[in-house]
Every structure is written in structure tokens, then in C-alpha cells.
Amino acid sequence: MSAENIFAVIAQGDLSEFKTLLANYKGTVNLFDENGMTALQHAAYKGNKDMVQLLLDRGADVNSGKHEYNYTALHFGALSGNSEVCKLLLDAGAKPTATNSVGRTASQMAAFVGNHHTVATINNYIPFKEISYYSIPQGQQTDPHLPSVLVEPLHKFVLGVNIHPVRLALNLQHTPALLENADKVSKVLDMLCKKEMTRGSDTNEVMAFKYHYLAYIIREINNIRDKQKPNSDKEEKKHDIVEVFAKKLLKPGKDGFSLDLMDTFLKDCVREFPYRECTTFHQMVTSLTSKDPPPALSVINCTINGQRGFVDAIPYCSTCGEEKPAKKCSKCKSVQYCDRECQRLHWFVHKKACNRESSSPAIMNAKPNIDAGELTTELQNLVAG
Ligand SMILES: [Zn+2]
Ligand SMILES: [Zn+2]
Numbered sequence: 248m249s250a251e252n253i254f255a256v257i258a259q260g261d262l263s264e265f266k267t268l269l270a271n272y273k274g275t276v277n278l279f280d281e282n283g284m285t286a287l288q289h290a291a292y293k294g295n296k297d298m299v300q301l302l303l304d305r306g307a308d309v310n311s312g313k314h315e316y317n318y319t320a321l322h323f324g325a326l327s328g329n330s331e332v333c334k335l336l337l338d339a340g341a342k343p344t345a346t347n348s349v350g351r352t353a354s355q356m357a358a359f360v361g362n363h364h365t366v367a368t369i370n371n372y373i374p375f376k377e378i379s380y381y382s383i384p385q386g387q388q389t390d391p392h393l394p395s396v397l398v399e400p401l402h403k404f405v406l407g408v409n410i411h412p413v414r415l416a417l418n419l420q421h422t423p424a425l426l427e428n429a430d431k432v433s434k435v436l437d438m439l440c441k442k443e444m445t446r447g448s449d450t451n452e453v454m455a456f457k458y459h460y461l462a463y464i465i466r467e468i469n470n471i472r473d474k475q476k477p478n479s480d481k482e483e484k485k486h487d488i489v490e491v492f493a494k495k496l497l498k499p500g501k502d503g504f505s506l507d508l509m510d511t512f513l514k515d516c517v518r519e520f521p522y523r524e525c526t527t528f529h530q531m532v533t534s535l536t537s538k539d540p541p542p543a544l545s546v547i548n549c550t551i552n553g554q555r556g557f558v559d560a561i562p563y564c565s566t567c568g569e570e571k572p573a574k575k576c577s578k579c580k581s582v583q584y585c586d587r588e589c590q591r592l593h594w595f596v597h598k599k600a601c602n603r604e605s606s607s608p609a610i611m612n613a614k615p616n617i618d619a620g621e622l623t624t625e626l627q628n629l630v631a632g
Contacts, residue, residue, distance in 0.1 A: 283313030294327030325357035411568030429469035513543035
């Protein structure tokens with residue numbers, strides 16, 4: 248088995264052949280092709296999650312590479328637009344701050360080619376240890392701030408890129424332990440927020456705001472939970488919380504479209520951000536108090552996930568804002584949902600409009616099938632120019 252075979256099989260995307268090859272190959276997987284690219288970089292560029300995982304399992308060095316323009320495996324993952332590949336690379340220690348020869352990070356390159364979900368994935372990434380730190384008693388503490396069983400679900404919750412309040416409520420419903428410990432969880436999020444604001448030159452205002460935002464949502468949902476505690480049985484209750492929350496936020500205003508209650512709720516969240524001197528806070532307030540202000544949800548989304556280009560006409564779930572949802576209302580086919588649960592939560596709004604017809608065409612990003620060398624050269628010219 249030669250090293251060249253590995254590159255060829257990655258290029259073909261033949262997973263079973265790749266597995267066989269790796270099983271019979273005894274050398275290091277930190278190989279370079281004639282352009283200084285590693286096998287991991289090739290797999291990342293192909294957006295092949297399984298191959299990336301197999302190479303990482305075999306000890307592939309995530310930050311290694313001799314690419315002529317200093318692209319890292321994460322740069323290639325970012326260009327592929329496969330967010331899961333990027334997540335694997337980040338989990339393996341890929342440095343999101345590494346720049347290519349024109350000074351761009353992986354996330355900036357992803358933004359450049361329009362891979363917005365990937366941008367959000369990289370920008371929202373925090374290492375597992377940031378959360379697990381709070382599950383270890385510090386100093387005089389006998390009990391940690393966070394029970395250790397909550398570390399994993401909280402990490403996953405924080406990494407989510409869809410910050411629509413209803414999606415967060417649904418996520419919490421699927422991980423009831425977080426909601427049952429809402430006080431502890433929101434306090435840990437407050438501490439994480441403070442930590443991000445007090446890192447000196449590494450201060451991350453956006454991440455700090457995200458922590459504040461998540462804590463705010465959890466507290467609100469917990470308030471609903473508290474109010475419902477007395478006279479409802481357990482199973483019913485879990486369902487009701489999201490429904491009460493969704494009904495409150497998705498209720499249309501007087502014009503029948505704008506979400507006035509959601510807007511008020513989210514503006515209050517911005518207002519309660521404790522770091523009022525920071526740039527991020529000022530930008531949000533400027534936007535929210537402008538003459539024709541955008542909805543608070545889009546202001547918050549832009550802050551956390553970055554500005555989107557206007558070319559994106561991708562469909563959203565009408566309930567929770569998830570991109571490219573799988574289902575449509577079977578009756579009118581004009582609204583889309585993730586699943587039955589999202590449809591159910593939105594029915595009180597949609598039932599009136601259901602017979603009106605409209606359509607929102609899905610424009611998917613066309614994926615260029617060109618070689619990594621060609622693409623990086625082309626991008627270098629574009630970015631530099
Ligand atoms: Zn949905
Ligand atoms: Zn309908």
C-alpha cells in the first residue's frame with residue numbers, strides 16, 4: 248500500500264476502500280502530497296466526515312500542513328461547507344485563529360464563499376473544558392457549580408447555532424436535566440459570560456452576549472415551568488412549557504405579521520446585558536433604536552452568527568427558524584417545518600393563512616467540484632484583490 252493510494256481514494260470519496268486501505272497501512276497518516284497537503288486536509292476539503300474521523304482516530308495531526316498558502320485542515324473544512332467536519336476538527340484541537348497567507352481565518356474564508364452555517368459553527372465553538380471546569384469544585388467549594396452529568400448537554404446546548412428562542416426551548420425539552428437544574432445552569436452561563444468579558448486582549452464580547460442570551464432564555468422557560476408546577480402531571484407538563492412559550496413568542500402583532508411580543512422579549516434581553524460599555528452592546532442598541540429597526544431576533548442573530556448575504560433565499564422553519572426544514576404544510580405547501588412538533592406549535596398562527604397560496608423556492612448553494620489546489624489559488628487572488 249502506498250501513500251499515493253490514500254490521496255487517490257480520498258479524492259474518489261470511496262469510504263469502504265479507504266477503510267481497507269487504512270487497515271492495511273502501517274505507516275503514519277501524517278503524509279504530504281506534492282502540494283504539501285495532508286490526507287486530513289484532503290478529507291476535510293471533500294467534506295467527508297467519516298474519513299476525517301478515521302484519520303483523526305489514527306492520530307492525524309489537525310494543525311499540521313505545508314500548504315503553499317498556509318491553509319489548515321480547518322480552512323479546508325470551512326471551504327467544504329460541512330459544519331460537522333469543522334466541529335470534528337475543532338474538537339481535535341484545530342486552531343480557529345490560524346490564518347492563511349492573506350491573513351484570513353477559516354471562518355473568514357467560509358464567509359467569503361458563503362458557507363454561513365460553517366461560519367456560525369466555528370464562531371460559536373467553545374472547547375469542552377470551558378464547561379467541564381465548572382463541574383470541578385474550586386477552592387473551598389464542596390459542591391461544584393455544575394453537576395458533572397450536565398457538562399455534555401450544556402456544551403451541546405451552547406454550541407447550537409440556531410438561536411431562535413423556540414428552537415432553544417425545544418432543545419431544552421429534549422434535555423430535561425438542563426431545565427430541571429435551570430438555576431445552576433443559568434448561573435454557570437452568567438459566570439462564562441463574565442469570563443469572556445474579562446480575558447483582556449482575548450475578550451470575546453459576542454460569546455459573552457451569547458451566554459447572557461442563553462441564560463435569559465433558560466430563566467424565562469423556567470419561570471413558565473415554575474408557574475405550571477402545581478396541577479399538571481409530568482408528561483403533559485414537559486409539552487406544555489414549550490407550547491406556552493411558543494404561543495407567547497409566535498403570536499402575531501396587530502398587523503398580522505410582525506412578532507411584537509417576541510420583539511419586546513428579546514429587546515429586554517439586550518437591555519439586561521450587564522456590559523453596557525462594550526462595542527457589541529452599542530451596535531445592537533444602535534440597530535434596535537434606528538428609524539426603521541429590524542426585528543430584535545435578526546439583530547441578535549447577526550450579532551451571534553454574523554451578517555448573512557442577501558443572496559440567501561433558503562427556506563426556514565416557520566416555528567423555530569431552522570434552515571432547510573424537511574417538511575411542508577401538506578395542505579398549502581407554503582410554509583415549512585422541521586417536523587410535526589414544529590408544525591403543531593405553529594398551527595394557532597398558520598391556520599388562518601393556510602389556504603392562501605405562496606411559495607418560497609429553495610436555492611441551494613451550488614457546490615463547485617474543483618480541485619483544492621485550483622480553488623485555493625483562485626481564492627487567494629480574490630481575497631488579495
Ligand atoms: Zn422547526
Ligand atoms: Zn398550510
